[in-house]
Amino acid sequence: MAxxxxxxxxxxxxxxxxxxxxxxxxxxxxALEALEVxxxxxxxxxxxxxxxxxxxxxxxxxxQSTAGIGMKxxxxxxxxxxxxxxxxxxxxxxxLDERGLAPADLMEITYEDEAEGFAEKPLxxxxxxxxxxxxxxxxxxxxNF
Amino acid sequence: MAxxxxxxxxxxxxxxxxxxxxxxxxxxxxALEALEVxxxxxxxxxxxxxxxxxxxxxxxxxxQSTAGIGMKxxxxxxxxxxxxxxxxxxxxxxxLDERGLAPADLMEITYEDEAEGFAEKPLxxxxxxxxxxxxxxxxxxxxNF
Amino acid sequence: xxxxxxxxxxxxxxxxxxxxxxxxxHEIFRVFFYHDGVNNGTRLMVPPQDDRNLQQAWSQLxxxxxxxxxxxIAAAQRRGVLDAGEAKRHGKDADNIAPGFRISGLGQLIExxxxxxxxxxxxx
Amino acid sequence: xxxxxxxxxxxxxxxxxxxxxxxxxHEIFRVFFYHDGVNNGTRLMVPPQDDRNLQQAWSQLxxxxxxxxxxxIAAAQRRGVLDAGEAKRHGKDADNIAPGFRISGLGQLIExxxxxxxxxxxxx
Amino acid sequence: MPTLHTVNKSPxxxxxxxxxxxxxxxxxxxxxxxxxxxxxxxxxxxxALLENASQRCAxxxxxxxxxxxxxxxxxxxxxxxxxxxxxxxxxxxxxxRTQAWL
Amino acid sequence: MPTLHTVNKSPxxxxxxxxxxxxxxxxxxxxxxxxxxxxxxxxxxxxALLENASQRCAxxxxxxxxxxxxxxxxxxxxxxxxxxxxxxxxxxxxxxRTQAWL
Numbered sequence: 137m138a139x140x141x142x143x144x145x146x147x148x149x150x151x152x153x154x155x156x157x158x159x160x161x162x163x164x165x166x167a168l169e170a171l172e173v174x175x176x177x178x179x180x181x182x183x184x185x186x187x188x189x190x191x192x193x194x195x196x197x198x199x200q201s202t203a204g205i206g207m208k209x210x211x212x213x214x215x216x217x218x219x220x221x222x223x224x225x226x227x228x229x230x231x232l233d234e235r236g237l238a239p240a241d242l243m244e245i246t247y248e249d250e251a252e253g254f255a256e257k258p259l260x261x262x263x264x265x266x267x268x269x270x271x272x273x274x275x276x277x278x279x280n281f
Numbered sequence: 282m283a284x285x286x287x288x289x290x291x292x293x294x295x296x297x298x299x300x301x302x303x304x305x306x307x308x309x310x311x312a313l314e315a316l317e318v319x320x321x322x323x324x325x326x327x328x329x330x331x332x333x334x335x336x337x338x339x340x341x342x343x344x345q346s347t348a349g350i351g352m353k354x355x356x357x358x359x360x361x362x363x364x365x366x367x368x369x370x371x372x373x374x375x376x377l378d379e380r381g382l383a384p385a386d387l388m389e390i391t392y393e394d395e396a397e398g399f400a401e402k403p404l405x406x407x408x409x410x411x412x413x414x415x416x417x418x419x420x421x422x423x424x425n426f
Numbered sequence: 427x428x429x430x431x432x433x434x435x436x437x438x439x440x441x442x443x444x445x446x447x448x449x450x451x452h453e454i455f456r457v458f459f460y461h462d463g464v465n466n467g468t469r470l471m472v473p474p475q476d477d478r479n480l481q482q483a484w485s486q487l488x489x490x491x492x493x494x495x496x497x498x499i500a501a502a503q504r505r506g507v508l509d510a511g512e513a514k515r516h517g518k519d520a521d522n523i524a525p526g527f528r529i530s531g532l533g534q535l536i537e538x539x540x541x542x543x544x545x546x547x548x549x550x
Numbered sequence: 551x552x553x554x555x556x557x558x559x560x561x562x563x564x565x566x567x568x569x570x571x572x573x574x575x576h577e578i579f580r581v582f583f584y585h586d587g588v589n590n591g592t593r594l595m596v597p598p599q600d601d602r603n604l605q606q607a608w609s610q611l612x613x614x615x616x617x618x619x620x621x622x623i624a625a626a627q628r629r630g631v632l633d634a635g636e637a638k639r640h641g642k643d644a645d646n647i648a649p650g651f652r653i654s655g656l657g658q659l660i661e662x663x664x665x666x667x668x669x670x671x672x673x674x
Numbered sequence: 675m676p677t678l679h680t681v682n683k684s685p686x687x688x689x690x691x692x693x694x695x696x697x698x699x700x701x702x703x704x705x706x707x708x709x710x711x712x713x714x715x716x717x718x719x720x721x722a723l724l725e726n727a728s729q730r731c732a733x734x735x736x737x738x739x740x741x742x743x744x745x746x747x748x749x750x751x752x753x754x755x756x757x758x759x760x761x762x763x764x765x766x767x768x769x770x771r772t773q774a775w776l
Numbered sequence: 777m778p779t780l781h782t783v784n785k786s787p788x789x790x791x792x793x794x795x796x797x798x799x800x801x802x803x804x805x806x807x808x809x810x811x812x813x814x815x816x817x818x819x820x821x822x823x824a825l826l827e828n829a830s831q832r833c834a835x836x837x838x839x840x841x842x843x844x845x846x847x848x849x850x851x852x853x854x855x856x857x858x859x860x861x862x863x864x865x866x867x868x869x870x871x872x873r874t875q876a877w878l
Contacts, residue, residue, distance in 0.1 A: 146664075149664045149665075151663060151664055153660070153663060156875070158792075158795070158877075158878070159687070159709075160684055160687075160709040160712060160743065161742070161743065162435055162708070162709070162739070162742045162743065163434070163435050163682070163683070163684070163708040163709030163710075164433060164434055164435070164709070165432050165433045165434075165585065166585065169584065169585055169624075169625065172624060172656060173656055173659060173660070176655070176656040176657050176659075176660060177660045179657065180657065180660045180661070180664065182660065182663075182664065189795070190686065190687065190791065190795055191684050191686050191687050191709065191712065194712060194743055194744070197743060197744030197745070198744050199744040199745075199746075200741075200742055200743065200744040201741040201742065201744075202741070202742045203738075203741075204737065204738025204739075204741055204742070204758070205435070205438060205439075205442065205738045205739060205742050206438060206441075206442065206478055206483075207435075207438060207477075207478065207742070208476055208477050208478075209742075211744075230798075234686065234718065234719045235686060235712065235715060235718050235719075236715045236716060236717030236718040236719075236721070237715075241744075265798060265799065268799065269799045269800070269801055270801075272779065272799065272875060273778075273779055273801055275873055276663075276872075276873065277663040277669050277873065278669075278671075278873050278874065278875045278876075279659075279663075279669075279671070280671040280673065280875065280876040280877070280878050281552075281673075281878070291540075294540045294541075296539060296540055298536070298539060301773065303690075303693070303775075303776070304789070304811075305786055305789075305811040305814060305845065306844070306845065307559055307810070307811070307841070307844045307845065308558070308559050308784070308785070308786070308810040308811030308812075309557060309558055309559070309811070310461065310556050310557045310558075311461065314460065314461055314500075314501065317500060317532060318532055318535065318536070321531070321532040321533050321535075321536060322536045324533065325533065325536045325537070325540065327536065327539075327540065334693070335689065335693055335788065335789065336786050336788050336789050336811065336814065339814060339845055339846070342845060342846030342847070343846050344846040344847075344848075345843075345844055345845065345846040346843040346844065346846075347843070347844045348840075348843075349839065349840025349841075349843055349844065349860070350559070350562060350563075350566065350840045350841060350844050351562060351565075351566065351602055351607075352559075352562060352601075352602065352844065353600055353601050353602075354844075356846075375696075379788065379820065379821045380788060380814065380817060380820050380821075381817045381818060381819030381820035381821075381823070382817075386846075410696055410697065413697065414697045414698070414699055415699075417677065417697065417771075417773060418676075418677055418699055420771055421539075421770075421771065422539040422545050422771065423545075423547075423771050423772065423773045423774075424535075424539075424545075424547070425547040425549065425773065425774040425775070425776050426428075426549075426776070428776070430554070430586060430589075430629065431628070431629065432628045432629065433585055433586045433629075435682075435708045435709075436682070436708075439682070439707060439708060442738075442759045443759055443762055443763065445759070446758075446759035446760045446762065446763045447763045449760065450760055450763050450764070452763065452767075461557055462554060462557045462586070465554075465589065465629065465630070468629075468630035469630070469642070470630035470631070470632050470637070470642055470644065470645070470646060471627070471628060471629060471630035472627040472628070472630070472632070472636075472640045472642070473627065473628045474624070474627075474628075477628075481630075500598070503595070503596040503597065503598075504555070504556045504595060504596070504597045504598075504601075505554065505555065505556060505557075505589065505592075505595060506589070506592035506593070506594035506595035506596075506605075506646065507594070508594050508596070512596075513594070516596045518593070518594055518596070520594065520644040520645065520646060521594070521644065522594060522630065522644060522646055544766050544767065544771075544772065545771075545772070546680075546766055546772045546774070547772070547774040547776065548682075548774070549682075549774065549776040550674075550776060552878070559784075559810045559811075560784070560810075563784070563809060563810060566840070566861045567861055567864055567865065569861070570860075570861035570862045570864065570865045571865045573862065574862055574865050574866070576865065576869075668868050668869065668873070668874065669873075669874070670782075670868055670874045670876070671874070671876040671878065672784075672876070673784075673876065673878040674878060686791060687790060687791055687792075688789060688790050688791070689788060689789055689790070690789075
């Protein structure tokens, strides 16, 4: 999806990055270009997680079909995040509720757990607003989109 | 402020244009570039009026001082609108109220009434939301910013 | 058209709207690119191969239907969209205007409002 | 820096912030231009004479303080901001990158996050 | 002749949707496009407001934008009618003017 | 170490301000910049909310942005403290991370 580059910094640095997604997909490009940041970050072996809140929860909606608007449907890429070493995707419950969305309306995103014989495990964790605030407070870097 | 061009169309066409201003100044350029449209429109002898509602009412706030942000203060240009044959500037009362603004917080904008010996008359008319909706419904063209 | 390509959907929406209007047999008097909309008119864009190229889409639609695509001169200067004449006039060593787009004044927007039966704004 | 010049105040705010940080004696490891922010890096902009020139402001600040101004390559390609090498690679007849800006990959943003003590995002 | 109002932003993100509703006159039409389509979801915080507005105004949703966001007619308030880009053009023709609540 | 939250959009236009307030933890700071400064007006629809938040978080307003919009300290809720760009830099240094509610 984008050029991979070798990190040029001290490889022992490991920071917690949280990509904070708050916008609906397609109306603006932020969702897509945020995803490109996450894919690139895998090459740097950082502790990268993603948060979806406010209209950002629509990025994970099932069944996106963009044929009618002439834009590329990039939602399948979210399903590949497990392969990019992403292990934490947080979705805010209150944001879902306000929008009349249930967790079942979101795509299933899994990763293969090496420690348990590559068993498929869900990547999405539904968290409360208070929990998400706590998670944000534990990060080194917040990438805002 | 911008190049003036001679109209190339049937000069007898006279339509009602309303420039609808809904954004605060400086945070985005829409206020400034909307003003440039109004200034240009004078050369076309159309019936041009302006509406300020939602955060657009901040465009008319008194005492704007932009030295600290390195941007040009274009608010004095609003005071010259009378010279550009603008005769109707509508400001929505409900938008002022919600923002804790009073009509006295707005710049004084006047025009010289030729019919009354060039007496200075106020250009701003405070209107209710219902009145503004009615005014919008009477236009040929709505220019949205 | 008030927004640039890709960041906001406005350019896509306007393009789809214009295409549908032409298919319905309507005449498009003009498409006026204002604010960041002027950035649709740069021929230097190179989107990923699996993505649409909005400049080419507009240029091709213009060629097919003789559309008048006007880029606002004042807005374009601020944002670095120039034709050869503008580049020369301002001492710039390059220009970037795309085929089918022409640079002109804001009066073209007022004129379009006077002539056309309807005016629709796409933006952020 | 996620937004282009003029339309949103983000570029002005980021510029004022960087200037103030330098005045306070802080080191700016990098300014990364992403999304429409890449449009700050075109040398073709010609704002009105009574207005600020944001590209020049950034270029001059970079020269004075040896700032590393990085334009995201993927975002820049989409929006038509190219250096000479990129232009050649994509068969374009012109480039528009401004002095003091360099085009590189998104990894430079992650790297900056790893190296710098603080990362601040300016946008719409 | 009535006015067509377009809203292209989510009501969860911006107040433009509310502004549009506040300025629509009986007989006007509302067309929700781009991210604005999410405002027509049933069971959302804005559903009651939209149903209420539908008593005096027609409510349209641009179908291609709805599909892009993973939704279909069944996800919307009952008053919402789907149109495609051609339908958007027809609405512009059928109304005297278009107010875009950007 | 607490978080600095920046809000650059008017609460009358976008929900980012409310989102910021909803996610701030005791001891965090809120800095209102650009069009966001209008959210600190006293007697506005958001004044009570902001005063309430000020019980647990510091509220800052970027003075140059305030002046550009024709306002001064007297127009703001009492809890708001003015800073310049240098003060903005200091706030970034004093907090472990910055969350920009774009």
